[in-house]
Amino acid sequence: MSAAIKPVPVESAAVETMAIETSGLTKRYRRGTALSDCTITVPEGRISALVGPNGAGKSTLLRLLTGLARPTGGSAHVLGGVPRQDPAFLADIGYLAQDVPLYRRLSADDHLRAGAHLNRRWDGASARVRLRQLDVPLDRAVGTLSGGQRAQVGLALALAKRPRLLLLDEPVAALDPLARRHFLATLTSALAEAEGRLTIVLSSHLIVDLERICDHLILLAESRVQLCGEIDELLAEHTVLVGPSKDTGPIERAHTIVHATRTPRQTTLVIRRGGPVIDPAYQAEDISLEDLVLAYMGAAAPAAYAHLSTVGEEQ
Numbered sequence: 001m002s003a004a005i006k007p008v009p010v011e012s013a014a015v016e017t018m019a020i021e022t023s024g025l026t027k028r029y030r031r032g033t034a035l036s037d038c039t040i041t042v043p044e045g046r047i048s049a050l051v052g053p054n055g056a057g058k059s060t061l062l063r064l065l066t067g068l069a070r071p072t073g074g075s076a077h078v079l080g081g082v083p084r085q086d087p088a089f090l091a092d093i094g095y096l097a098q099d100v101p102l103y104r105r106l107s108a109d110d111h112l113r114a115g116a117h118l119n120r121r122w123d124g125a126s127a128r129v130r131l132r133q134l135d136v137p138l139d140r141a142v143g144t145l146s147g148g149q150r151a152q153v154g155l156a157l158a159l160a161k162r163p164r165l166l167l168l169d170e171p172v173a174a175l176d177p178l179a180r181r182h183f184l185a186t187l188t189s190a191l192a193e194a195e196g197r198l199t200i201v202l203s204s205h206l207i208v209d210l211e212r213i214c215d216h217l218i219l220l221a222e223s224r225v226q227l228c229g230e231i232d233e234l235l236a237e238h239t240v241l242v243g244p245s246k247d248t249g250p251i252e253r254a255h256t257i258v259h260a261t262r263t264p265r266q267t268t269l270v271i272r273r274g275g276p277v278i279d280p281a282y283q284a285e286d287i288s289l290e291d292l293v294l295a296y297m298g299a300a301a302p303a304a305y306a307h308l309s310t311v312g313e314e315q
């Protein structure tokens, strides 16, 4: 895992404060359930990756956390308050929706001036410096900017609020690799400047990007939470086992099999370990974040482990 720009967790002797705590959070629509029984915690100061397949409930969760949607069950506490669309609650929350909603005819400067009227802790100066560094024109209608430039304007506005919690819904999906790199670098420098007082939840399908900057993971699939926790701990709890195609009963009794791929000659298992793996027929290997996510999404055997030979078998 690249640690190049990963934020250093803020050490604290005291009990960690949770920026987000939900319990059984549920959102049902007439046609179906968008989010079911979602119980998660995100400690303050983390940058959390929110991942899952299309339709898993990621946007729904973010909308519930901002108070834009109301739960049909369960509860959420965000920065110690119940999410609601009122200025006192929203003052500490920056939210960038999937489609980066901006007034197309207004310039970045116009947006920054409007923000200064509407927000009490507005830091327009830093936002302007950041946008100038990225060569984003401040005086042109945002409707004439590129997708990447608009995303940077959206992020600059969200950060200008000096939020304690930043919720970003797939902000880098449309960006080229360099623009993504700039966007993510802006996030990590904002996190460093905030010295542990900013928490970020970043929804994205680009696991490699998330792996570079995130230290916490929320994985949703089929409207439910599959995993929630520190990425390093989650990776350490899981292992890939490659072994002969035989009865996996003994493994199943000792561990949780998250995903299994079987061929006539070989079995590849992603397990959540219940203790040490003692069956010598299996080769064990650490799992990458991408393969962990794919395993919980029900994907086929991680191709990266095909090189592991099955004991007693020729490659």
Ligand SMILES: Nc1ncnc2c1ncn2[C@@H]1O[C@H](COP(=O)(O)OP(=O)(O)OP(=O)(O)O)[C@@H](O)[C@H]1O
Residues within 6 Å of the ligand: 029, 030, 031, 033, 034, 035, 052, 053, 054, 055, 056, 057, 058, 059, 060, 061
């Ligand atoms: N306003 C709504 N009315 C009815 N159903 C909705 C509504 N909003 C979302 N849904 C449904 O809830 C489910 C979860 O949607 P959501 O947008 O939260 O998923 P997502 O994980 O963000 O997906 P994607 O990765 O495609 O953006 C989907 O089946 C979606 O069709």
